Amino acid sequence: MMRADRPKNLDELRSILETATGETRLIAGGTDLTLHVRSHPEEDMHLVDVSHLEELRGIRVEGNIVEIGASVTFDILQKSPLVRKNARCLALAASMVGSPQIRNRGTIGGNVANASAAADGIPALCCLGAEAVIEDADGAQETLPVEKIILGIGKTAVGPKRFLRSFRVPLTANGYSDFAKVGSRKAVTISKLNLALAGRLDSGRLREPRLFVGAVSSTPTRAREAEEILASGDRSSAEAFLDSLTAMVEATIPTRASMPYKRQAIRGLGDDLWTQLVEVLR
Amino acid sequence: MQIELTVNDQLRTVEITPQMRLLDLLRDVLGLTSVKEGCSEGECGACTVLMDGKAVTSCTVMAFQAEGSNILTVEGLRKRGELDPIQQAFVDNDAIQCGFCTPGMIMSTKALLMRNPAPTEEEARRGLEGNLCRCTGYLPILQAVLDAAERLRNDAR
Numbered sequence: 094m095m096r097a098d099r100p101k102n103l104d105e106l107r108s109i110l111e112t113a114t115g116e117t118r119l120i121a122g123g124t125d126l127t128l129h130v131r132s133h134p135e136e137d138m139h140l141v142d143v144s145h146l147e148e149l150r151g152i153r154v155e156g157n158i159v160e161i162g163a164s165v166t167f168d169i170l171q172k173s174p175l176v177r178k179n180a181r182c183l184a185l186a187a188s189m190v191g192s193p194q195i196r197n198r199g200t201i202g203g204n205v206a207n208a209s210a211a212a213d214g215i216p217a218l219c220c221l222g223a224e225a226v227i228e229d230a231d232g233a234q235e236t237l238p239v240e241k242i243i244l245g246i247g248k249t250a251v252g253p254k255r256f257l258r259s260f261r262v263p264l265t266a267n268g269y270s271d272f273a274k275v276g277s278r279k280a281v282t283i284s285k286l287n288l289a290l291a292g293r294l295d296s297g298r299l300r301e302p303r304l305f306v307g308a309v310s311s312t313p314t315r316a317r318e319a320e321e322i323l324a325s326g327d328r329s330s331a332e333a334f335l336d337s338l339t340a341m342v343e344a345t346i347p348t349r350a351s352m353p354y355k356r357q358a359i360r361g362l363g364d365d366l367w368t369q370l371v372e373v374l375r
Numbered sequence: 376m377q378i379e380l381t382v383n384d385q386l387r388t389v390e391i392t393p394q395m396r397l398l399d400l401l402r403d404v405l406g407l408t409s410v411k412e413g414c415s416e417g418e419c420g421a422c423t424v425l426m427d428g429k430a431v432t433s434c435t436v437m438a439f440q441a442e443g444s445n446i447l448t449v450e451g452l453r454k455r456g457e458l459d460p461i462q463q464a465f466v467d468n469d470a471i472q473c474g475f476c477t478p479g480m481i482m483s484t485k486a487l488l489m490r491n492p493a494p495t496e497e498e499a500r501r502g503l504e505g506n507l508c509r510c511t512g513y514l515p516i517l518q519a520v521l522d523a524a525e526r527l528r529n530d531a532r
Contacts, residue, residue, distance in 0.1 A: 122435075123435055123436060123437055142437070193501075193504065194430050
């Protein structure tokens with residue numbers, strides 16, 4: 094049996110969540126969830142639409158944080174001056190998700206909640222050090238780093254009686270970020286591999302770099318060795334950087350059929366990020 | 376359940392089920408057969424309509440989510456018995472072979488030109504990247520988009 098609800102505001106959403114069960118599914122853009130509905134006609138579901146809730150659709154700066162509502166669409170993210178300036182890798186990732194039609198509906202909250210291994214929004218949020226604000230039926234909030242709430246494919250720490258409210262991205266003076274993805278097509282393609290990088294530019298180097306690889310493991314993986322090479326500022330270590338990424342793929346998915354492809358393809362993405370960074374540091 | 380929404384400038388009250396998609400509402404309930412079901416997955420763009428001015432694949436929007444929204448389909452483009460310049464440009468540029476992708480292509484074109492009245496070819500390609508065509512090889516479609524843009528700019532003068 095299928096039920097559908099369209100709460101008019103957060104109060105009504107919280108009311109609905111008070112009695113939520115495992116059947117309750119929040120739907121925003123629905124570009125993934127509607128397919129699940131179609132392929133599981135026997136599954137009992139209670140769909141609750143959150144796509145239109147104004148409280149979840151804002152982007153604003155508060156102190157040294159950019160707060161992005163969970164129902165903000167990829168189209169808005171790619172165009173938002175605040176996001177392009179302060180969370181560039183997220184704007185880039187958003188611009189590379191799906192098609193215009195998908196970007197007009199798909200939301201950053203949905204991307205996180207769906208927790209696909211190939212998600213583009215998740216590694217971008219992770220490398221920015223973003224936190225997810227999760228709220229429950231009583232209005233109590235829990236704020237956690239995004240990488241901590243992704244538990245596996247399709248699994249997050251949000252739970253049936255809570256909802257993703259927003260993502261808080263720390264503003265960094267001289268912040269820098271970048272994103273690259275590769276898929277089977279030039280556009281409108283799910284990532285076979287993606288890379289998200291963020292850090293701070295200072296004295297000709299990228300400080301405190303955070304580099305996340307997506308679509309290799311079931312959750313985005315941090316490439317710490319590659320980060321160290323970046324942080325060293327040694328312009329001659331491009332090959333070492335790429336080798337480190339290759340080694341990471343080999344170590345993470347040694348028996349995966351796509352490993353020979355991915356360990357090579359990641360060098361192309363790494364090269365893109367490296368070249369762009371060198372260009373900016375000049 | 377009943378919802379109210381505006382479709383092609385008309386306020387409609389429609390009986391829907393929770394499982395229905397906007398595609399089913401438009402095509403099966405309202406008889407707007409310009410809205411085609413291609414892949415059922417939001418990947419081919421054949422079911423593209425404008426929802427509150429934005430191109431969306433109606434197969435990935437649940438019908439109940441469209442309550443209160445403003446929907447435009449190809450049927451809503453024709454004014455006073457005349458084809459919209461976008462439709463006419465598609466006809467004049469041989470951008471239609473089997474016609475199945477055409478409504479979706481036209482609605483994506485409409486969305487593109489609403490935002491960007493003078494797209495470059497690259498921008499036109501990007502605007503239509505969510506619409507697949509198996510017949511034309513896309514070139515006449517791109518020509519039609521750029522031609523439509525020019526016609527609309529001329530009309531505006």
